[in-house]
Amino acid sequence: MPEKIEGKAVPLPLDNVDTDQIIPAQFLRLLNKEGLGRYLFYRWRYDEKERPKSDFVLNDPRFRDGTVLVSKKNFGIGSSRENAVWALTDYGIKAVLAESFGDIFYGNSIKNGLACIKLPESVLDDIIEKAKDGKLTVTVDLLNKKVVYAGKEVSFEIEEYARRRLMSGESEIDYTLSHYSKKIEEYERNMKSFIKTNLNEPLKKLIEG
Amino acid sequence: MPYSIVDKIWAAHEIAKEDEMSLLYIDRHLTHEVTSPVAFSDMRKKGYRVRRPDLSLAVMDHNVPTDSKVNPTIDELSKQQMDALWENSKTFSVPLLDFYSPYQGIIHVVGPELGFSLPGLTIAAGDSHTSTHGALGSVAFGIGTSEVEHVFVTQTLWIKKPKQFRIKINGKINKGVSAKDVALYVIGKIGTGGAIGHIIEYSGDAVSDMEVEGRMTLCNMSIEAGARTAIVAPDEKTFSYIKDAPLAPKGSEWEDAVKYWNSLKSDPNTKYDKELEIEAGSIKPMVTWGTNPSMVIPVDGEVPNPSEVKEESLRAEYERALKYMGLNPGQKITDVNVDYVFIGSCTNARLSDLIEAAKVVKNKKVSRGVKALAVPGSEWVKRTAERLGLHKIFMEAGFEWRHSGCSMCIAMNSDRLPPGKRSASTSNRNFENRQGPGGRTHLVSPAMAAAAAVYGHFVDVRDVETAEVV
Numbered sequence: 001m002p003e004k005i006e007g008k009a010v011p012l013p014l015d016n017v018d019t020d021q022i023i024p025a026q027f028l029r030l031l032n033k034e035g036l037g038r039y040l041f042y043r044w045r046y047d048e049k050e051r052p053k054s055d056f057v058l059n060d061p062r063f064r065d066g067t068v069l070v071s072k073k074n075f076g077i078g079s080s081r082e083n084a085v086w087a088l089t090d091y092g093i094k095a096v097l098a099e100s101f102g103d104i105f106y107g108n109s110i111k112n113g114l115a116c117i118k119l120p121e122s123v124l125d126d127i128i129e130k131a132k133d134g135k136l137t138v139t140v141d142l143l144n145k146k147v148v149y150a151g152k153e154v155s156f157e158i159e160e161y162a163r164r165r166l167m168s169g170e171s172e173i174d175y176t177l178s179h180y181s182k183k184i185e186e187y188e189r190n191m192k193s194f195i196k197t198n199l200n201e202p203l204k205k206l207i208e209g
Numbered sequence: 210m211p212y213s214i215v216d217k218i219w220a221a222h223e224i225a226k227e228d229e230m231s232l233l234y235i236d237r238h239l240t241h242e243v244t245s246p247v248a249f250s251d252m253r254k255k256g257y258r259v260r261r262p263d264l265s266l267a268v269m270d271h272n273v274p275t276d277s278k279v280n281p282t283i284d285e286l287s288k289q290q291m292d293a294l295w296e297n298s299k300t301f302s303v304p305l306l307d308f309y310s311p312y313q314g315i316i317h318v319v320g321p322e323l324g325f326s327l328p329g330l331t332i333a334a335g336d337s338h339t340s341t342h343g344a345l346g347s348v349a350f351g352i353g354t355s356e357v358e359h360v361f362v363t364q365t366l367w368i369k370k371p372k373q374f375r376i377k378i379n380g381k382i383n384k385g386v387s388a389k390d391v392a393l394y395v396i397g398k399i400g401t402g403g404a405i406g407h408i409i410e411y412s413g414d415a416v417s418d419m420e421v422e423g424r425m426t427l428c429n430m431s432i433e434a435g436a437r438t439a440i441v442a443p444d445e446k447t448f449s450y451i452k453d454a455p456l457a458p459k460g461s462e463w464e465d466a467v468k469y470w471n472s473l474k475s476d477p478n479t480k481y482d483k484e485l486e487i488e489a490g491s492i493k494p495m496v497t498w499g500t501n502p503s504m505v506i507p508v509d510g511e512v513p514n515p516s517e518v519k520e521e522s523l524r525a526e527y528e529r530a531l532k533y534m535g536l537n538p539g540q541k542i543t544d545v546n547v548d549y550v551f552i553g554s555c556t557n558a559r560l561s562d563l564i565e566a567a568k569v570v571k572n573k574k575v576s577r578g579v580k581a582l583a584v585p586g587s588e589w590v591k592r593t594a595e596r597l598g599l600h601k602i603f604m605e606a607g608f609e610w611r612h613s614g615c616s617m618c619i620a621m622n623s624d625r626l627p628p629g630k631r632s633a634s635t636s637n638r639n640f641e642n643r644q645g646p647g648g649r650t651h652l653v654s655p656a657m658a659a660a661a662a663v664y665g666h667f668v669d670v671r672d673v674e675t676a677e678v679v
C-alpha cells in the first residue's frame with residue numbers, strides 16, 4: 001500500500017449509508033470476492049430492469065473514474081458483510097471520507113487496504129461542494145495524516161494500528177502466527193477448564209442424534 | 210480501582226497489546242454459510258488449518274429454505290453456499306449443524322440454547338448480530354470475513370477495546386411492552402450511530418427483571434445503535450437458562466463456572482465513558498416508520514413531518530424515507546395497513562417471543578389479504594413450541610408455520626417481501642430493500658406484529674385482548 005492515495009472525489013452526501021445499500025444481500029450468495037464492483041450500490045445504481053439510474057452519482061460520466069468516496073455520518077453501519085468493502089475496492093474506490101463509520105465495516109476496510117478517514121462535518125461539506133463538477137482531486141496522505149484538496153490541508157486522526165496496516169498491507173494472520181503462536185499456546189494451557197473443555201464429544205452426540 | 214464486567218472479561222482474554230489494539234483470545238467461534246466461504250478458500254490456498262475445531266460451530270441459517278425439509282424451495286446459489294459449508298466443515302473438521310439437523314437454527318438462537326455460548330467468554334461470529342450472546346454476560350463480537358479467517362487460524366482477534374456506555378433502565382416495563390420496544394426506544398433516543406465505538410452495558414431494575422431471552426433481544430438490537438457489542442451481567446436467571454443446555458459445563462465444572470461468573474459483575478463506582486438512564490415506565494409499544502431503526506415512534510404517535518425538522522441533512526433523510534415507505538407526514542401509525550407479517554429472526558424468534566405472539570393470535574384470525582409467517586429461531590424452538598401447541602394456534606389463525614432460518618429478515622431464501630408491499634416484522638433492520646427489493650418494513654415486537662396480522666393494520670397491543678396459551 002502506498003503512503004499516499006490520490007483520486008477524484010465522488011460525493012455521496014448521505015448519512016447512514018448501511019452495508020445493505022453498499023451491496024444487497026442477494027449478492028452475498030457468491031462464493032468469492034472478485035468482481036463484486038458491478039453490484040456496488042446496486043439498488044441505487046440500477047432500476048428493476050437493471051438500467052442505470054441517471055440520478056445516481058456513479059452513473060454520472062463525470063465521476064466514472066472517481067476513487068475517493070465522500071459521505072457523511074455513520075457510513076457502513078449495519079451488517080458485518082465484508083462484501084461491502086470488497087465491492088467498493090473492486091469498483092476502484094481507494095478511500096472513503098466520512099464523519100463516522102460503522103465499527104465492523106471500519107475494521108474490515110483496514111484488512112483490505114481501503115482507507116476510511118474520519119473528518120469533521122464542515123470539511124466534508126466543503127469537499128462535497130467542491131467535488132460537484134467532477135473535477136476535484138483529493139489526496140489522503142497516510143504518512144503525515146492529512147487530507148489535501150483544492151489547495152487546503154486538513155489533518156486527521158487515525159489509529160496507529162490502522163495506519164500501519166494500511167501502509168504495509170501485510171497479512172495479519174501471518175503476522176499473528178509468526179509473532180504470537182507461543183503466547184497463544186501458553187494462554188491455552190492456562191485456560192479455565194470449563195472454557196477449554198473439549199466440546200467435540202457432546203457436539204458429536206448432538207450432530208449424530 | 211473499580212472494574213466493569215467488560216474490563217474483567219477483557220483482562221482475562223488479552224494475550225498482547227500493540228498500539229491501541231488488543232490480541233484477544235476467542236473462546237467460541239460460530240460460523241454460517243454466507244460469511245465463511247471466502248475465509249475457507251483462502252485457508253485452503255495458504256494451507257492453514259482451523260486451530261480449534263472443538264471451540265467452533267458451523268450452522269446453516271441465512272439461505273436455508275423454511276417451507277419444507279422434504280421438498281424445499283431452493284435456488285442454485287443458495288444450495289451452492291450451503292453445500293460449500295458442508296464441504297468446508299468436513300475438510301477443516303468443524304462441527305456442523307446442517308439443514309437437516311434437529312438442532313439447526315439461527316446461530317444467535319442456537320449458540321445460547323445449546324450452551325455453546327456461556328457467560329464470561331469471548332465469542333465471535335461473522336455476523337453483526339453476534340452482540341446477542343452478550344445477554345448471557347459474554348463479550349461477543351460480530352466480525353468480517355478476514356477476521357473469521359483470523360479466528361479460525363489463530364483463535365484470536367486483533368481488536369481495539371471499545372469505550373464503555375452504560376444504559377441503565379430503571380423501574381418496571383409496562384404490560385404489553387417488551388424488550389423489543391425498549392431496544393427501539395433506546396435506538397430512537399441515541400440514533401443509529403449513538404453507540405459507535407462503544408460496548409453497551411445494560412443494567413437497572415428493568416433489565417434485572419427481564420428474562421434472558423428479552424435481554425438477548427436488547428443486546429441483539431444494540432448493533433442498530435452502532436454499538437460494537439452489548440452485555441448484561443449474568444445472574445441467577447442466566448444460570449438457570451443455560452444450566453441444562455447440552456454443552457453447558459456439568460458437575461464440579463458447573464460449580465466452578467458459577468463461582469467465576471458471580472465475580473464478573475461490574476464493581477460499584479465503575480466509571481463509564483458514556484451513561485444514559487431511562488425510565489422503563491415511559492416506554493410504549495414502538496413502531497418504526499422509516500428506513501433505519503432510529504426512525505421510530507410510539508404506537509400512539511404520528512409519522513413525523515420533515516418540514517418541522519430543523520437540521521437540513523436529517524430533513525432530507527426523512528423526506529427520502531417517507532417517499533420510500535409510501536407514508537404521509539402526520540399520518541397516524543395505527544392507520545397504516547400491512548400486507549405481510551413476519552414473526553422471526555435472531556431478534557425475536559425464541560420460545561418466549563412465539564408465546565407472546567400466540568397470546569394475541571389465539572382464537573382470532575389473520576386479517577383478509579394479510580400473509581403471515583411464524584418462523585421459529587431454531588428447530589429446537591419449533592419442537593418446544595409444538596409441544597405447547599403453539600403451532601396450532603398460529604395455523605388455526607391463518608399463519609404459515611415454518612422451519613427455522615433467517616428467512617424474511619434478510620430475504621436470501623425464497624421468503625421475500627414483494628415490491629411495494631408493507632410488513633410488520635419482528636426482525637432488526639428496516640433498511641431499504643432489506644426484506645426484498647422495494648419492500649417496506651416496519652419493525653415491531655412479536656405481540657405488536659401478531660396484533661397487526663389480526664387487524665390488518667397497526668394497533669396498540671395494550672388494547673387487544675389476549676388469551677393464556679401455556
